[in-house]
Amino acid sequence: MNPLADRLRPRELSDVVGQRHLLAQGAMLRRIAESGQIPNMIFYGPSGTGKTTVASIIAKSAGKTLHKLNGTTASTADIKSVVGELDTFAGMGGVLLYLDEIQYLNKKQQQSLLEFIENGQITLIASTTENPYFYIYNAVLSRSTVFEFKPVEKEEIEKAVARAFDFVETERGVKFEVEAGVKEHIALLCGGDVRKAMNAVELLTVTSGGKSEITLEDARAVAQRSSMKYDRDGDEHYDILSAFQKSVRGSDENAALHYLARLLEAGDLISPCRRMLVIASEDIGLAYPMAAVITKACVDSAIQLGLPEARIPLAEAVITLCTAPKSNSAIIAIDEAIADVRAGKASEIPQNLRDSHYKGAPKLGHGEGYKYSHDYPNHWVDQQFLPEALSSARYYRYGDNKTEQAAKAYWNKVKHTYGE
Numbered sequence: 001m002n003p004l005a006d007r008l009r010p011r012e013l014s015d016v017v018g019q020r021h022l023l024a025q026g027a028m029l030r031r032i033a034e035s036g037q038i039p040n041m042i043f044y045g046p047s048g049t050g051k052t053t054v055a056s057i058i059a060k061s062a063g064k065t066l067h068k069l070n071g072t073t074a075s076t077a078d079i080k081s082v083v084g085e086l087d088t089f090a091g092m093g094g095v096l097l098y099l100d101e102i103q104y105l106n107k108k109q110q111q112s113l114l115e116f117i118e119n120g121q122i123t124l125i126a127s128t129t130e131n132p133y134f135y136i137y138n139a140v141l142s143r144s145t146v147f148e149f150k151p152v153e154k155e156e157i158e159k160a161v162a163r164a165f166d167f168v169e170t171e172r173g174v175k176f177e178v179e180a181g182v183k184e185h186i187a188l189l190c191g192g193d194v195r196k197a198m199n200a201v202e203l204l205t206v207t208s209g210g211k212s213e214i215t216l217e218d219a220r221a222v223a224q225r226s227s228m229k230y231d232r233d234g235d236e237h238y239d240i241l242s243a244f245q246k247s248v249r250g251s252d253e254n255a256a257l258h259y260l261a262r263l264l265e266a267g268d269l270i271s272p273c274r275r276m277l278v279i280a281s282e283d284i285g286l287a288y289p290m291a292a293v294i295t296k297a298c299v300d301s302a303i304q305l306g307l308p309e310a311r312i313p314l315a316e317a318v319i320t321l322c323t324a325p326k327s328n329s330a331i332i333a334i335d336e337a338i339a340d341v342r343a344g345k346a347s348e349i350p351q352n353l354r355d356s357h358y359k360g361a362p363k364l365g366h367g368e369g370y371k372y373s374h375d376y377p378n379h380w381v382d383q384q385f386l387p388e389a390l391s392s393a394r395y396y397r398y399g400d401n402k403t404e405q406a407a408k409a410y411w412n413k414v415k416h417t418y419g420e
Contacts, residue, residue, distance in 0.1 A: 005198035008167055009053055016050050016057075017160045017194050018152030023054070029147050033058045038096065040117055042136065043127040045149025046236075048193030051127040054149075055098050059125060064096040071104035079112050086121050095122050102126035103135035110137040117143050151192020158187040160194055164201040165214075176205065177212050182219040237268075241275055248276075249283045253322035260318055264311055273299045276317055287327035287401035294320050327399035336395045347389040378414045 001007075010016050013023050013033060022029040032038065038058060043051040059066050067082045082097055102110070116122040117140065124144065128135065132146055152160075161183045169175055182204075190196040203222045204214050240259050247255035263272045277299060280292040298317035302310035340346075356367025371381045386393060398408040 003199070004164060004168070004202040005195045007171075008164060008198060009056075011057065013054065013057055016053055018156045018192075019050055019054070019149055022147055022149070029054070033061065036062065038062045038064075038123050038125070040124045040144040041126070042102070042132050042141070042144045042146045043125070043149055044132050044146055045129070046151055046191075046193065047129055048190075048195035048197075049149040049152055050194065051149050052100060055100075055125045055127055059096050059098050062096050062123065064123065066096050066098065068098045068100070071099060071101035074099070074105065074109070076109055076112065079109055082122070083112070083116060086116065097122050097124050099124060099126040101128060103128045103130045103132075107137050110140050114139055114143075152194050153192070154184075154187045157190060157192070157194060157197050158183050161186050161197050161201055164198055165205075168201065168205045172205070174205075175212060176208070176214050178214045179216045179219075181216045182214055185216060185219045237271070241271060244272065245275055245279055245283070248279050248318065248321050249326065251322050251326065253319050256318050256322050257315060260314060261311075264307060264314070267307070269302065269307055269310055272314060273302060276314070276321065279321055282331050283326055283328060284321055284324045285327040285330040285399070286404050286407075287325035287399055288403065291321060291324050325401045325403070327401050327404060329397060329399040329404065333396040337393075340390060340393065345387075345389055347387040349387060350384055352383065353385060380414055382415070 013030060016023055021027060024030065032041075041055075043055060045051055065085065067085075069078055069082070082095060085095060097113075099105070113122060113124065117124050124140075126136075126144070132141055165176060165178060165183075186197050186200045190200065200219070200222045204218055207218075208214065240262055244256060244259035244263070247259060260272055276295050277292075280295040284291040295317045298313035298320075301313040305313070351365050351368055352370040354364075354366035355361065356370070361367055369383075371383050373379050373381055375381075384391060398404045
């Protein structure tokens with residue numbers, strides 16, 4: 001028997017759970033499906049959000065010969081077989097190719113479809129769980145419209161779970177007594193994945209052992225940790241890290257702790273450690289230089305402790321970073337300096353700064369005129385350090401925080417007094 005998710009697969013767009021932004025009356029994808037004029041499309045989003053279902057419904061209504069391939073198993077011969085049908089009676093009206101997991105096809109395989117996609121002989125509907133702008137050949141991407149599928153809302157999944165229980169009851173002729181909270185728990189912990197929710201319902205009903213009662217305890221057992229939609233090599237990994245850093249930068253310690261918890265619950269200790277070391281200098285920087293020291297100490301402790309204890313020093317570091325004053329003056333300064341170097345502005349080093357610690361240096365004039373800063377009041381004396389072509393360059397600008405403004409006041413006083 002097919003899995004419950006397949007037996008319950010919708011046959012009409014109006015029956016699809018979630019994706020109202022794509023499938024509600026008047027939404028673009030709904031209008032495309034109803035028009036019968038199907039362009040090349042790529043459906044992008046997490047597993048269990050309806051990509052395959054929607055593609056199948058649209059494909060069946062297109063009036064073209066339908067072929068299905070899966071990128072995980074499809075070979076070049078399979079693609080050639082689809083192309084070969086274009087010259088046959090079956091392919092006279094055109095071919096609609098539904099290609100699931102297109103990201104697994106290599107560049108050459110994707111290229112083999114280009115000519116036929118472009119002239120309209122093949123209409124491509126492809127689905128992928130990975131960001132198409134990273135994983136799909138650009139020439140295919142430019143000839144397709146991308147639609148993003150989102151995790152299904154908890155309330156929508158609850159309705160689907162209720163329908164699933166009703167369906168199994170009718171199918172098996174058994175009336176289940178579903179304890180309060182079971183449906184909500186499954187919907188909450190499936191992480192927006194309808195297929196996971198259906199699998200949980202099926203497992204609960206199959207393992208009921210002839211009993212008609214479905215308990216919350218059983219639901220917790222089958223749905224545990226299923227909400228952790230996380231792949232260290234996928235989009236979710238980088239999205240969580242991005243949200244993590246932006247939350248710290250925005251001084252929201254509660255949001256930052258949430259994203260840290262998601263990373264740690266997925267067993268990822270290294271990624272938040274590395275990201276916090278960057279944040280300490282990029283986003284807090286000179287406003288509170290000790291943040292880098294504290295963060296390094298907490299990260300070292302976390303690495304030595306391992307999970308679960310590592311969560312404690314990492315939480316300390318996150319809260320410190322969030323509540324610290326912020327400055328990005330350091331990253332702006334170095335990026336502007338690098339930009340000048342890459343633009344070819346790295347002219348000759350001034351003679352007075354060149355190495356003079358060898359016998360022939362005086363003959364070359366190396367080090368001539370150099371003033372030893374420590375010999376002067378406040379350990380500073382006016383002299384040119386930048387190459388001539390960059391003598392007026394200013395990369396660092398003091399931030400508006402207390403620490404940098406204090407440094408600015410000090411050096412303004414020193415350089416005004418002794419820099420004339």
